[in-house]
Amino acid sequence: MNDNNIWLGRYGEDRACEYLTRNGYQILQRNARSKSGEIDIIATDHGALVFVEVKTRTSTSAGHPFQAITADKLARIRRLAAEWCHTHRVSNTQVRFDAIGVIVTGGRVRVEHLKQVH
Numbered sequence: 001m002n003d004n005n006i007w008l009g010r011y012g013e014d015r016a017c018e019y020l021t022r023n024g025y026q027i028l029q030r031n032a033r034s035k036s037g038e039i040d041i042i043a044t045d046h047g048a049l050v051f052v053e054v055k056t057r058t059s060t061s062a063g064h065p066f067q068a069i070t071a072d073k074l075a076r077i078r079r080l081a082a083e084w085c086h087t088h089r090v091s092n093t094q095v096r097f098d099a100i101g102v103i104v105t106g107g108r109v110r111v112e113h114l115k116q117v118h
Contacts, residue, residue: 012056012102013040019111039080048094051081056102065101
């Protein structure tokens with residue numbers, strides 16, 4: 001991954017956190033890493049524990065950011081979330097998986113949020 005992609009990804013995650021915070025979410029952790037991978041954002045929303053995957057693009061010419069969240073990617077996020085809950089001794093809590101697409105074009109930023117991605 002080159003420096004521009006790293007910067008763009010971090011920029012998108014920053015915008016996603018701002019969006020979530022403005023909408024009443026509490027950010028618990030960013031870039032939660034384990035041997036198995038990384039979860040972009042972990043937050044709470046009205047008592048639910050929310051694991052958020054963020055995809056940032058500079059255009060939709062290669063497809064919408066949500067198209068990058070495949071069934072395999074979602075399965076990996078679910079495994080990482082279960083691992084995180086086990087490590088942090090979280091149980092009996094409603095868990096949700098969300099996706100945020102950030103599109104940065106022409107100096108404008110558009111944030112799109114999908115709740116309960118299946």
